[in-house]
Amino acid sequence: MNSSESKSLVVIGGGGHASVLVxxxxxxxxxxxxxxxxxxxxxxxIFSGITHLKNDDDILRFSPDSVNLVxxxxxxxxxxxxxxxxxxxxxxxxxxxxxxxxxxxxxxFAEIEQGAQVxxxxxxxxxxxxxxxxxxxxxxxxxxxxxxxxYNHIAPKxxxxxxxxxxxxxxxxxxxxxxxxxxxxQGSIVGAGAIVTKxxxxxxxxxxxxxxxx
Ligand code: JB3
Numbered sequence: 001m002n003s004s005e006s007k008s009l010v011v012i013g014g015g016g017h018a019s020v021l022v023x024x025x026x027x028x029x030x031x032x033x034x035x036x037x038x039x040x041x042x043x044x045x046i047f048s049g050i051t052h053l054k055n056d057d058d059i060l061r062f063s064p065d066s067v068n069l070v071x072x073x074x075x076x077x078x079x080x081x082x083x084x085x086x087x088x089x090x091x092x093x094x095x096x097x098x099x100x101x102x103x104x105x106x107x108x109f110a111e112i113e114q115g116a117q118v119x120x121x122x123x124x125x126x127x128x129x130x131x132x133x134x135x136x137x138x139x140x141x142x143x144x145x146x147x148x149x150x151y152n153h154i155a156p157k158x159x160x161x162x163x164x165x166x167x168x169x170x171x172x173x174x175x176x177x178x179x180x181x182x183x184x185x186q187g188s189i190v191g192a193g194a195i196v197t198k199x200x201x202x203x204x205x206x207x208x209x210x211x212x213x214x
Contacts, residue, residue, distance in 0.1 A: 008030075008033045008062075008068075009030055009032050009033065009067060009070050010032070010033050010034050010036060010062055010067050010068075011032060011034070011035050011050075011069075011070045011072045012036050012056065012059070012071050012072055012073060012085055013037055013071065013074075014036075014044070014052070014072070015037070015039075015072070016074065017072055017074035017135075018035065018070075018073070019044050019072075020119060020138075021070055021099055022046050022047060022072070023046055024099055024100075024101045024102075024119070024120070025099065026046075027102065028102065032050050033051065033062065033067060034050065034053045034058070035050050035051070035052050035072075036054075036056055036058060036059055037052065037054070038054055038055070056085065056088075059094075060092070064092065064093040064095065067094075068094070068095050068096065069096050070099060071085060071115065071133065073085060075135055075152075075153040076153070076171070082133065082151065083133070083151050086115065086133055096115030096132075098112055098113070098114055098115060098116050099118070100117075101118060101120040101122070103121055104118045104119065104120060104121065104122040104123070104136075105122070105123045106118060107125050107127075107128065109126035109127060110124045110126060110127070110129070111128070111129045111130065112124075113129075113130060113131050113132040113133075113134075113150075114132045114133070115132050115133040116130045116133065116134045116135075116136070117134075117135050117136065118136045119140075119156075120138050121138050122137070122138065122139065122141075122142070124142045125142065125144040125145075125146075126145075127145035127146075128142050128143075128144065128146045129147045130142070131150040132150045132151075134148055134149070134150060134151060134152040134153070134154070135152070135153045135154065136148070136154050137154060138156045138157070139156050140155075140156065140157065140158050140159070140160075141158075141160065142154070143159075143160060143161050143162045143163075143164070144162045146160050146162070146163060146164045146165070147164075147165045147166070148166050148170075149165075149166045149167045149186075150169075151168050151169050152166055152168070152171070152172070153170075153171050153172070154172045155173050155174040155175075155176075155192065156174045156175070157174055157175045158172045158173065158175060158176045158177070158178075158190075160172070160178045161177070161178060161180040161182075163180055164182050164183075164184070165182075165183045165184070166183075166184040167184065167186040167187075167188075167202075168186050168187075169186055170184045170185075170186070170187065170188050170190075171188075171189045171190065172184070172190040173189075173191050173192035173193065173194065174193070175192055175193050176190045176194045176208075177194075177195045177196065179196065182196055182199055183200075184199070185199070185200060185201050185202040185203075185204070186203070188200040188203065188204050188205070190205075190206045191206060191207045191208045193208040194206050195208075
């Protein structure tokens with residue numbers, strides 16, 4: 001079986017998030033066999049020359065041994081689509097590609113799990129663990145020893161100081177700051193620009209205008 005680096009790719013989703021991923025993958029000379037999206041994608045030049053498939057089951061024409069999948073469907077708070085698509089194709093034996101921009105700075109002492117996506121300008125320091133299928137968006141800073149759970153979306157330019165722990169399905173909004181040693185429980189949401197100085201309980205929301213009290 002091909003190593004992951006040389007396997008051809010199929011991208012699920014054809015919107016803004018997928019366009020950023022395809023930009024990275026094209027710059028890394030990766031072969032993209034198809035974009036799979038129910039909607040028209042011709043309006044985005046970045047996808048030109050790539051086959052457009054309309055149905056997710058069209059992916060089944062590619063064997064799990066010959067392709068890796070890239071989930072290009074973004075992840076906003078409470079959206080379960082990314083996980084639903086992943087779990088379906090994982091159950092069929094497919095592997096999701098871990099995508100890391102060449103302009104991201106990722107410590108060789110950090111661990112990035114299957115299907116995670118790290119975009120340009122992100123900084124990931126030593127001791128960090130990024131669990132599966134999480135999005136570390138453009139310009140994000142993940143400081144030392146953070147553990148970021150699966151299916152998180154850390155939005156552009158957010159900063160997580162040292163030893164922050166997030167559980168699954170956490171959303172940290174653009175330009176938010178989470179100070180050191182904070183825990184964000186499962187499904188918690190940090191609004192764009194918020195400054196988090198207290199732990200956030202499961203499914204709770206922290207708004208920019210105030211920190212959450214314990
Ligand atoms: O916040 C940032 C920086 N980016 C956001 C990202 C994380 O999430 C972005 O602003 C958007 O809010 C969102 O990006 P996304 O998912 O690219 O949004 P949109 O441009 O609406 O594209 C969604 C794509 O998913 C479209 O091409 C849809 O056709 C496709 N889609 C929806 N459901 C699907 C399905 N594609 C497949 N293959 N299967 C589906 O079930």
